Amino acid sequence: MEFTAIxxxxxxxxxxxxxxxxxxxxxxxxxxxxxxxxxxxxAAIYVLLYADFLAATQLLVYVGxxxxxxxxxxxxxxxxxxxxxxxxxxxxxxPASILSVTALVLLTYVFTxxxxxxxxxxxxxxxVEILGTMLMSDYxxxxxxxxxxxxxxxxxxxxxxxxxxxxxTESN
Numbered sequence: 817m818e819f820t821a822i823x824x825x826x827x828x829x830x831x832x833x834x835x836x837x838x839x840x841x842x843x844x845x846x847x848x849x850x851x852x853x854x855x856x857x858x859a860a861i862y863v864l865l866y867a868d869f870l871a872a873t874q875l876l877v878y879v880g881x882x883x884x885x886x887x888x889x890x891x892x893x894x895x896x897x898x899x900x901x902x903x904x905x906x907x908x909x910x911p912a913s914i915l916s917v918t919a920l921v922l923l924t925y926v927f928t929x930x931x932x933x934x935x936x937x938x939x940x941x942x943x944v945e946i947l948g949t950m951l952m953s954d955y956x957x958x959x960x961x962x963x964x965x966x967x968x969x970x971x972x973x974x975x976x977x978x979x980x981x982x983x984x985t986e987s988n
Contacts, residue, residue, distance in 0.1 A: 820864055823864060824861065824864050827857045827864070828857070828861065830853060830857040830860075831854055831857030831858055831861065834851075834853035834854045834857065835850070837850040838851050838854060844890055845887075845890055845891070848883065848886050848887050848890055851883060851886070852879060852883050855874060855875075855879045855883065856875070856879060858874055859871045859874040859875050859879070862874060868942065868943055868944060869943045869944045869947055870943075
């Protein structure tokens with residue numbers, strides 16, 4: 817077995833294991849940290865697939881941005897809600913189990929009966945260079961339009977926020 821295949825299986829097990837911990841954990845902080853390991857495992861799989869731009873985007877946007885916001889939100893909220901004892905009630909276990917097993921059997925059948933085409937791949941190119949060339953040549957107009965629309969949305973949200981904050985409050 818090749819070294820890249822071993823790495824793939826290691827990162828796949830890491831991703832699936834941490835995703836399971838994230839879903840089944842009762843502690844929200846443990847779930848957030850398990851989400852971090854899940855997202856890092858997905859980024860590592862992107863690296864193994866030679867999708868370096870997707871891996872960097874995964875790390876910067878999800879792990880570096882959104883996950884940190886989730887962790888700050890969890891850690892800065894009131895801890896009084898954590899002291900309450902919540903009872904979890906599981907409903908519809910039988911229909912969910914039947915649906916899950918049916919989906920597993922169907923996916924396994926499709927996977928085993930499909931004739932997978934294999935071909936020799938040449939050395940992969942850098943995806944960042946390909947994306948940059950495409951964005952600055954073939955897709956320049958949609959790229960500029962998306963940038964202008966995002967700029968309009970940012971200006972609109974700033975105007976809405978300043979108008980909401982500048983309204984005088986009525987006092988009796």
